[in-house]
Each structure stands twice: as C-alpha cells, then as structure tokens.
Amino acid sequence: MTQILIQGFLLSGLYALIAVGFTLIFSVGRVLNLAYGAYIMMGGYAYFYAVHIWHLPKTLGFLSAVVVGAIAGILMYRLLVKRLEGDQVAVEISTLILAVIIQAGIVLLFNDSSKILLPIVNGVWHVGSTTITKNMVMAMIASWIILGGLLAFVKFTHLGRAIQAVSMDPKGALISGIRTDRINLTTWAISGALGAVAGVFFATHTQLNPSMWVSPLIIAVAVVIVGGIGSIIGSLIVAHIIGFMEIITSTLIGAELRGIFTMLLIIIVLVVRPQGLFGRGDL
Amino acid sequence: MAILEIENLYAYYGMAESLHGVSMKLEEGEIVGVIGPNGAGKSTLMDSIMGLVKTTGSIKLEGREITGLDSSELVNAGVGYAPERAHLFPYMSVRDNLLVGAYTARNDIEKNLELVHSLFPVLRERRSQETATQSGGERQMVSLGRALMTSPRILLVDEPTIGLAPKICAGIADALVRLNKETGLTILIAEQNVNFAMQLASHIHVLETGSVAVSGPTEELKSDPELAKAYFGH
Numbered sequence: 001m002t003q004i005l006i007q008g009f010l011l012s013g014l015y016a017l018i019a020v021g022f023t024l025i026f027s028v029g030r031v032l033n034l035a036y037g038a039y040i041m042m043g044g045y046a047y048f049y050a051v052h053i054w055h056l057p058k059t060l061g062f063l064s065a066v067v068v069g070a071i072a073g074i075l076m077y078r079l080l081v082k083r084l085e086g087d088q089v090a091v092e093i094s095t096l097i098l099a100v101i102i103q104a105g106i107v108l109l110f111n112d113s114s115k116i117l118l119p120i121v122n123g124v125w126h127v128g129s130t131t132i133t134k135n136m137v138m139a140m141i142a143s144w145i146i147l148g149g150l151l152a153f154v155k156f157t158h159l160g161r162a163i164q165a166v167s168m169d170p171k172g173a174l175i176s177g178i179r180t181d182r183i184n185l186t187t188w189a190i191s192g193a194l195g196a197v198a199g200v201f202f203a204t205h206t207q208l209n210p211s212m213w214v215s216p217l218i219i220a221v222a223v224v225i226v227g228g229i230g231s232i233i234g235s236l237i238v239a240h241i242i243g244f245m246e247i248i249t250s251t252l253i254g255a256e257l258r259g260i261f262t263m264l265l266i267i268i269v270l271v272v273r274p275q276g277l278f279g280r281g282d283l
Numbered sequence: 284m285a286i287l288e289i290e291n292l293y294a295y296y297g298m299a300e301s302l303h304g305v306s307m308k309l310e311e312g313e314i315v316g317v318i319g320p321n322g323a324g325k326s327t328l329m330d331s332i333m334g335l336v337k338t339t340g341s342i343k344l345e346g347r348e349i350t351g352l353d354s355s356e357l358v359n360a361g362v363g364y365a366p367e368r369a370h371l372f373p374y375m376s377v378r379d380n381l382l383v384g385a386y387t388a389r390n391d392i393e394k395n396l397e398l399v400h401s402l403f404p405v406l407r408e409r410r411s412q413e414t415a416t417q418s419g420g421e422r423q424m425v426s427l428g429r430a431l432m433t434s435p436r437i438l439l440v441d442e443p444t445i446g447l448a449p450k451i452c453a454g455i456a457d458a459l460v461r462l463n464k465e466t467g468l469t470i471l472i473a474e475q476n477v478n479f480a481m482q483l484a485s486h487i488h489v490l491e492t493g494s495v496a497v498s499g500p501t502e503e504l505k506s507d508p509e510l511a512k513a514y515f516g517h
Contacts, residue, residue: 155379158386165372165383172370175333177358177387177433 003130004247010132012243013140014201016236018216019223020147021194023235026224028167028187031081031088035095036195036220037213038102039069043196044203044212045106048117058120065196073192077185099213106210114209120200139201146197151232163187215259222262226269228276238277241265284346286311286469287332287437292340294324294331294493301327303493304340309437309471309486314463316484316501317473323490325473326367329441332471333357333364345436358387363435367442367473369426373415377406380414380425384432391434398466399428402458420451427458437469438462444476452476456483481505 022036043065051061080098084090119135126132154160165173166183173180202216219242227238242265246258269276287309294302302324309315317325330336334354342350344360352360372380381399385392400407403424409417414425423443430438440459444452460483462468474480480487481501489497489504497510504510 158382158389161375161379161383162386164375164379168372168374169370171335171366172372172429173383174335174354175358175364175366175370176384176429177355178383179353179355 002128004244004251006127006130006132007251008240008244008247010136010140011247012240013143014136014198014205015219015223015243016147016239017139017143017194017198018202019220019235019239020150020232021191021198022220023224023227023232024150024163024187024194025191028163029081029184031091031095032221032224033076033081033095033191034092034217035076035099035102036191037217038099039072039192039195040199040202040216041106041208041210041213042068042072042102043199044117044208045110046196047200047203048115048208052115052118062197062200065200066193069192069194069196069199070189071192072196073188073190074185076192077188081188082181082184099217103210103213110208110210112210114207116207117200117203119204135204139205142197142201146194147232147236150194154232159183159186218259218262222266224276225266226277228278231278234276234278285309285343286345287471288341288343288346289332290341290343292328292331292338292342294327295337296327301493302331302338305490305493305495307488307495307498309469311469312463312467313486314459314470314472314484315486315488316480317471317488317490318475318477318480319490319496321475322492324493325475325490326441327493328490329364329366329439329471329473332439333362355387358433361434361436362439363430363433363437364439365423365426365430365441365443366439367445369422371414371422371425371429374413376411376413377417377425378410381406381428381432384429386433388432388434392432395432395434399431402431402462403428419446420448420454423447423451423455424458427455431462435468437471440470440472442473442475444474444479452479459483 018040021039022033025031025033046065046068047061050056050064051058080094081091084094119133121134121138123134124131125134154164162173162178162183165176165178166180170180203212206212222242223235223238227234242262245261249261250258285308290306292302292305293300305328317328319325327336331338332342334352334357338350340350341348344362349357349360372383381396385395388395405421406424406428409421414422427440443455456479459470463470472480472483484501487499487501487504488495497504
C-alpha cells in the first residue's frame with residue numbers, strides 16, 4: 001500500500017509535467033499537437049548531448065533542452081500550424097508526420113540504439129520495503145514547482161492573462177489590444193520548453209531511444225481528453241488518476257498491462273463524457 | 284477637428300461587400316448613434332473601425348489615418364470597443380476580465396478601475412465572480428468596463444441593450460450619459476433599439492443595407508414626420 005502511494009505520486013508528478021505543455025497548446029490554439037512527444041525526445045537528447053558528450057554542467061544541460069524545445073515550438077507554429085490555420089485535421093496529420101521525421105533525424109544523428117541517461121541526482125531512499133530513487137523525487141518536486149509557477153504566471157501576469165484570454169475568446173483578446181498571433185507564438189515556445197524539460201526527467205526515468213516519444217504522447221493525449229480543455233488543475237488531477245492507475249495495475253496485475261487502462265480510459269471518456277471530466281463544454 | 288472621420292468606407296467579408304461608401308464624422312465629446320435593422324451593417328462598421336474587417340476608404344482618428352492598422356495599434360491609438368455579445372472571457376473573474384482590457388494601458392490601471400467601479404459599483408462587489416455565471420446586464424457592464432480599461436479616446440458600443448430588460452437598459456443608458464458628461468468621452472453607439480439610441484445621441488445615422496440612408500441631429504430627425512414614420516415607428 002505504501003509502495004503504491006509513493007510510486008503513484010512520483011509517477012503522477014512526472015506525468016503532470018509531461019502533460020501540461022500539451023494541455024496549454026490545446027487550450028490556447030485548439031490544436032492537438034501530435035509532435036509534442038518529439039519535444040520530449042529532443043529535450044532528452046539535448047540534455048544527453050550537453051551533459052554526457054560535451055560534459056557541460058547539468059544546469060546547462062537543462063538550459064539546452066529548454067532552448068531546443070522552445071525553438072522547436074516556435075518553428076512548428078511559424079512554419080506549419082499558422083499556415084494551416086483552422087484546419088485541425090491537417091494540423092494533426094502533419095504534426096504526427098513531423099514526429100516521425102524527427103524520429104528519423106534522431107536515428108541519423110545518434111543511431112537507433114538506446115542510451116542510458118544518468119540520474120540527475122544519485123542515490124536511493126528506503127521507505128519500508130519500498131526503494132525510491134532520489135531522481136524520481138526530484139522529478140516530482142520539479143514538476144510541482146514548474147506547475148505552480150505556470151499557474152501563477154497564467155493567473156497573475158499580464159502575459160499570462162493574455163494567454164488565457166486568447167484561449168477563451170480570440171476576438172475579445174484582439175479588441176483588448178492583444179496581438180493574438182504573438183500570444184500563440186509565445187504559447188508554442190513555452191509548450192516546447194515544458195515538453196523538453198519533462199523529456200529530461202522522462203529519459204532518466206526510462207531511457208533515451210528514437211521511439212520514446214510515443215508513450216508520453218499517449219499520456220498527454222489521455223490527460224487532455226480525460227481532463228478536458230483549459231484547466232491546469234484539471235490536468236494535474238487527471239495525471240494523478242492515470243499515474244495511480246498504472247502503478248496499481250502493474251503492482252497488482254502485471255507490468256505488461258500498465259498502459260492498457262490509460263487507453264481504455266480515453267475511449268470511455270470519449271464515449272461517455274466527450275467534454276472531459278473538467279472540460280467546459282465547447283469553449 | 285473631428286475626432287473620428289470616416290469617408291467613403293467599403294468593407295468586405297471575403298468576396299462580399301457589406302458597406303458601400305459610408306461616411307460620417309464625430310466631434311469630440313459627442314454621442315452619436317447608428318441605427319438600422321439587423322444586417323444593415325452596424326456591426327461591420329464597428330468592426331471596420333477596429334481593424335477587424337478588410338476595408339477601403341479612409342478612417343481618421345484625430346486627423347491621423349488609421350486604416351490598415353491592426354487592432355492592437357488601434358487600441359493604443361485610443362479606440363475602445365464593447366462589441367455585440369460582449370466577447371468576454373467566461374472563466375475569468377470580473378477583475379481579470381477588466382485587467383485584460385488594461386493590457387496596453389498598464390499605467391492607468393488604478394485610475395481606470397476607479398472610473399469603471401464608480402460607473403458600475405456592482406462590478407466591485409462581484410470582482411471575483413466568473414463572467415460565465417453573470418447576468419446579461421452585468422456582462423454588458425464588464426464589456427463596457429473592459430473597453431474603458433484601454434484608456435480610450437473614443438468608445439465604440441455595439442448593441443449594448445440586446446436581450447436586456449428595460450430597467451437594465453435604462454441603467455446602461457445612465458452610465459453612458461454620465462461617462463460622456465463627466466469625462467467628455469466621445470461615444471459611437473450602434474443600436475436596433477431606436478429609442479435607446481435617440482435618448483442618448485445628439486446625432487443619428489440611419490444605416491440601410493450597408494449605406495447611410497439618412498443623417499442628422501436627433502431632434503431634426505424626430506421632427507420630420509416622414510422619417511419618424513419610416514424609421515422610428517411613430
């Protein structure tokens with residue numbers, strides 16, 4: 001029981017961090033960015049390159065992940081999403097294709113073998129019979145700090161309120177003097193950076209390989225669909241539902257089934273409550 | 284010098300032309316009404332001034348040509364807009380809605396909040412309420428308030444009374460008159476509700492299928508029996 005609780009919170013913290021950047025784009029741009037998993041992968045590889053190959057300090061490793069993620073977000077918005085404006089299916093198909101292209105690019109650059117990313121903090125703690133890595137604890141704490149910061153940013157700054165405004169009523173935002181295009185661009189940059197940072201933690205939790213973008217993408221999609229549009233808190237709660245479901249499944253039934261219930265949950269919510277558990281109708 | 288001068292304005296939605304050569308002038312400190320039936324082009328005219336619609340012709344604000352500016356530049360230049368159906372941010376509080384209006388006028392927040400609260404004291408009480416849960420009248424107040432938070436030189440108000448009970452309409456009318464009297468703000472109101480517009484405006488323009496059919500001082504239009512019968516129903 002303690003084991004489930006501890007592992008559940010640790011994994012859920014990571015999942016919340018993975019999902020939040022994806023939620024942000026879905027709320028503001030109404031776009032399912034299926035290349036989001038690629039930010040996560042690029043973040044992991046950027047950190048790997050900086051820290052393990054160039055032997056830079058870990059902070060610079062994180063910084064390079066943030067820069068790579070933000071640039072990827074900006075380019076994706078400028079070159080793809082803005083040009084396909086309004087055509088959601090085209091955006092979804094092209095972002096998915098883009099993810100596959102990025103995967104090929106990673107294979108080309110780093111070959112397709114898996115790489116182990118060393119933990120950001122070393123060591124373990126023992127709580128009863130449970131072993132927890134300090135790395136996972138750090139990932140959870142980082143996740144809480146980043147999410148708290150994001151929430152405060154969105155609520156209490158002019159730029160954050162503008163992001164909310166664009167997500168709720170673009171015309172209302174325009175006539176308040178907000179350049180909605182610039183806000184979209186900023187949101188894509190933030191989303192890319194968040195994804196890339198999540199990627200560093202995710203990679204230390206699993207490992208680096210060119211197809212690692214798929215499972216975090218499924219988690220992010222699940223959180224958005226189950227949680228609904230527009231609520232950071234909602235995403236946080238759903239990340240915990242999914243995280244705990246996986247831990248309970250793999251502890252009590254078997255590790256092979258851990259992802260299955262997440263996907264079942266997506267389908268159930270799509271059928272029963274398409275606006276999501278915390279969604280706000282069609283807004 | 285006129286504060287707003289519109290000359291030979293044509294507006295286009297895609298291929299369709301929805302304003303055909305509209306001209307009008309607003310003097311500083313005036314309240315001017317644009318009346319006309321649904322689909323006459325009132326909202327298109329407002330959207331055109333706000334830079335939201337493709338136009339040809341000329342719009343000058345305080346003598347400066349403003350056609351072709353984007354809406355963010357127009358807000359900076361001093362155009363405030365309370366559009367039809369308000370376009371508020373439903374899951375943000377009243378206060379946050381108002382603060383979004385202050386996006387370009389961050390130095391005037393205190394002063395403008397004070398003005399908005401003095402016109403609509405209920406917004407101070409309801410500052411933490413999400414606008415999605417408010418009544419139509421209060422939403423209209425937030426919409427006007429948000430426009431005032433931009434520190435406008437001219438205020439565009441589109442159909443402020445739509446769907447509101449007469450008593451609430453009267454309250455909105457009082458607030459607009461007070462705003463005009465106390466701060467000297469120039470106001471352009473588009474209305475289907477002819478009586479509401481005539482009660483406030485010193486000049487009226489009647490818009491019909493995208494053109495100005497009749498213009499003049501409100502008193503003159505009222506006293507012309509032909510016009511009164513055709514447009515004002517009495």
